Amino acid sequence: MSSSDIGSEDHEPEPDSERERPPAVGSRRVRLARRFGLGLLAFLGLVVAIFAVAYLFTPIPSPQAKAKAQGPVFYYADGKTPIAKTGVNRDAVPLAEVPRHIRDAVIATENRTFYEDPGVSVRGTARAFWSTVSGEQVQGGSTITQQMVRNYYSGLSQERSLTRKVKEVMVSLKVGREKSKDWILEQYLNTIYFGRDSYGIQAAAKAYYRKDVGDLTPAQGAFLAAAIQRPTEFADAAGERRPYAEQRWRTVVTGMVQAGVLTEADAAAMKFPVPVRQSNHDILRGQVGYMVNIARKELIERRGFSEDEINRAGLKIVTTFDKRLMDAAGDAVKSILPDKTDKNVLTGLVSVDPGTGQVVAMYGGRDYLDRQLSSSFGSRAQAASGFKPFVLAAALDAGYGLSTVVNGGSPQYFNGARIQNDSGTSYGMLNLVGATQNSVNTAYVNLGLKVGLDKVTDMAESLGIPRKQLTANGGDTAPTLSLGVTAVSPAQQAGAYAAFAAEGAFRRPYVVKRVERPDGNVQKFSEKRVRVFDSRVARDATYAMAQVVQGGTGTAANLPDGRPVAGKTGTGVQGRAIWFNGYIPQLATSVGIFRVDNKPLEIPGYSIYGGVLPAQIWRSYMGEAVAIKDIPVKEFGSPSVYLGGPPQSPSSSPSERPGPPTEGPESPVEPPEPSPPPEFPTERPSLPTRPPFPDDPYDPGEPAEDWPYAP
Structure with a gap:
């Protein structure tokens, strides 16, 4: 057999025809690409068709009557009694009266392609659509035409939906075709919000510089252009x-140079045009301004409203403030605080419903206009010993009990710092009830270290004290954290103590119940219960704080009808702040007195202790509150154990103690001296398994209800 024969035997036969060959991979990819391309073209055609139909069938709405907005009306909790009606400040002017440098500044800042674009920005519109669909806060890019359309035409400024954004784009395109750019710019400058309750460039010129718009300098014009994006920051x-405003103003000036409407030399010569002091309207006199501004701030920062919407949308804003309780709070402060008290001494009072978190009353200061x-x-101001219940709650939550003993000897040294008790009293080893009743500094420093300062910080944060306040200047790592080095507001303290009254359930305090729009839409607000x-921890902590009022540092807070009261005094280092934070089961109230300049307090005729003036104000207000609202007497829940602490010496009663206070969060630091280490029990107690109380009324998922004693 030849080699050629062998090769022919091993060779497989060729396919008989082309039909037997597998299809080429390349040709299949071509067909898929062709189909995809045709599908994409069909989709784009459909989009264009939909866009064309939407454009044709979207009419330009009728303008609002001279684009004149309605200001909001604020109401007390009953929804009937008005607090204040704030108006809209506007004075329209022709574009010819607006200097060219102001127009240039606004265009360079807000929309440099204003005179060339069709009225919308593709990129900015895409971002706005994504923000609406995803719910994310994405920086917008609306053109001047789009902003004007929202402000000038009815039906576009208040609805928040994808439909509204589509309508805005269509109307902007039509207005861009049918109206001149100068007409659009004129309406824009007369309707945009500049802060200080001023709408339009003329009102803004008056509000910030007390001039007509035609008399503004280029630097002042650039300032007003800078205010458009963040008007609140410029008020x-x-x-x-000022630092933010000046930085933003400089950015606008730089933008004008980049746009070619200002020379670099002129820009370098410009100085920041400081506006005149903001004037306030008499309608905001007394407590009214505080209520209005706190409600506005909450709507903007917590409920998603813009300042412009609040000022323009004709809203009815129903607050949680009870008028009679507001009056009672003001009367309590004015009747007890001496008339000759220095004007730099501030008094704050906040009263919170523990079941809902609603702030039913507050005292914001002598006069909002001042x-x-x-x-x-x-x-x-520093929380001082008003912080100790947070340490107590952390300890109880970690498994320690009221019978846990800590070293209350005085003085003691921690990290080289000398800590002592009020009047230098040494209590020796004592339980947590006695440590709380007598506000024993050294015992609470030891307790905080025993529990762990990280757990104390976590507990305080869970009760509404922001972590950035707790960690300021490293306060969360210092042994004195337990003595209240953290600065807090009366509102924060009232909210935290309300959680004890609610047996461990916290709601962030809030002041707006609902917002009603002119079209009848009602938006109600509440805070989730966490x-x-x-309740075991809450009842034990409440029992310890009840001893403070019954026979400790807060006896001046006992109510006339003898109902159960729990609370805690607080006296800052060198008397820079004094507090009483207390509650009954249905209402929690905090009273703080401190100075604007953080100097030691001096109040004629009174010693500077939390158990004196703050406790007396608390008693006066709460006594009136329970009578006004007819709040029934209610007992606190029973603690896990009944204990007594060492009684306070009569000679050291708060109302009789002479000399400078030393109860506060920091005692004077002296050079380190040898001293025995703090005495702790050597073993941590085992953590018990805590079944929920069968009568625990607080389910975290339970929907919020109005205060049972609401008007």
Whole structure:
């Protein structure tokens, strides 16, 4: 057999025809690509068709009557009694009266392609659509035309939906075709919000510089252009917000140079045009301004409203404030605080319903027209011993009991710092009831270290104290954390103590119940109930704090009808702040007194202790509150054990103690001296398994109800 024969035998036969060959991979990919391309073209055609139909069938709405907005009306909790009606400040001017440098500044800042674009920005519109669909807060990119359309035409400024955004785009395109750019710019400048309750460029010129718009300098015009995006930040541009305002103003000036409407030399010569001091309307006198501004701030920061919407949408804003309790709070402060008290001394009072978190009353200061920052919500001072219940709750939640003993000897040294008790009293080893009743500093420092400062910090945060306040200046890692080095507001303290009254269920305090729109739409608000600790912890902590009022540092807070009261005094280092935070099962109230400049307090005729003036104000207000609202007497839940602490010496009663206070969060630091280490039990108690109380009324998922004693 030849080699050729062998090769032919091993060779497989060829396919008989082309039909037997497998299809080529390349040709299949071509067909798939062709189909995909045709499908994409069909989809794009459909989109274009839908867009065309939407464009044709979207009419330009009728303008709002001269784009004149309705201001909001704020009401007390009954929804009938008005607090204040705030108006809209507007004075329209022709575009010819607006200097060219102001127009240039606005266009360079808000929409540099204004005179060239069709009225919408594709990129900005895409971001806006994504924000609406996803719910994420994405920086927008609306053109001047789109902003004007929202403000000028009815039916576009208040509805939040994908439909509204589509309508806005269509109307903007039509207006861009049918109206001149100068007409659009004129309406825009007369309707946009600039802050300080001013709508339109003329009103803004008056509000910020007390000039007509035609008299503004280029630097002042650039300032107003800068205010458009963040008007709230510019309202107090001469005060604490000046750094932000000046930085934003400089960005606008730089943008004008980049846009070619300002030379670099002129820009370099410009100085920041500090606005005049903001004027306040008499309608906001007394407590009214505090209530209105706290409600506005909450709607903006917590409920998603814009300042512009609040000022323009004709809203009826129903707050949680009870008028009679507001009056009672003011009367309590004014009747007890001496008339000759220094004007730099601030008093804050906040009263919270434990079951809902609603703030039913507050005292924000002597007069809003004199000082706009509320002493109840905006001002903070060291919590002092008013922080100790948070340490107690952390200990009880970690498995320690009221019978746990800690070293209350005085003085003691921690990290080289000398800590002592009030009047230098040494209590020796004592249980947690006695440590709380007599506000024993050294015992609470030891307790905080025993539990762990991280757990104390977590507990305070869970009760509504922001972590950034707790960690300021490293306070969360210092042994003195347990003595209240953290600065807090009366509103934060009232909310935290309300959780004890609610047997461990916390709701963040809030002041707006509902918002009613002119079209009848009603938006109601509540705060989710969060279980911070169980009712056993709450009842044990309440029992310890009840001893504070019955025979400890807070006896001045006992109510006239003898009902059960629990609470805690607080006296800051060198008397810089004094507190009484207390509650009955149905109502929690905190009273704080401190100075604007953080100097030691001096109040004629009174010693500076939390158990004196703050406790007396608390008693006066709460006594009136239970009578006004006819709140029945109710007992606190029973503790796991009944204990007594060492009685306080009569000679050291708060009302009789002479000399500077030393109860506060920090005692004077002296050079370290040798001292025995703090005495602790050597073993941590085992953590018990805590079944829920069968009568525990607080289910974290239970929907919020109004205060049972609401008007």
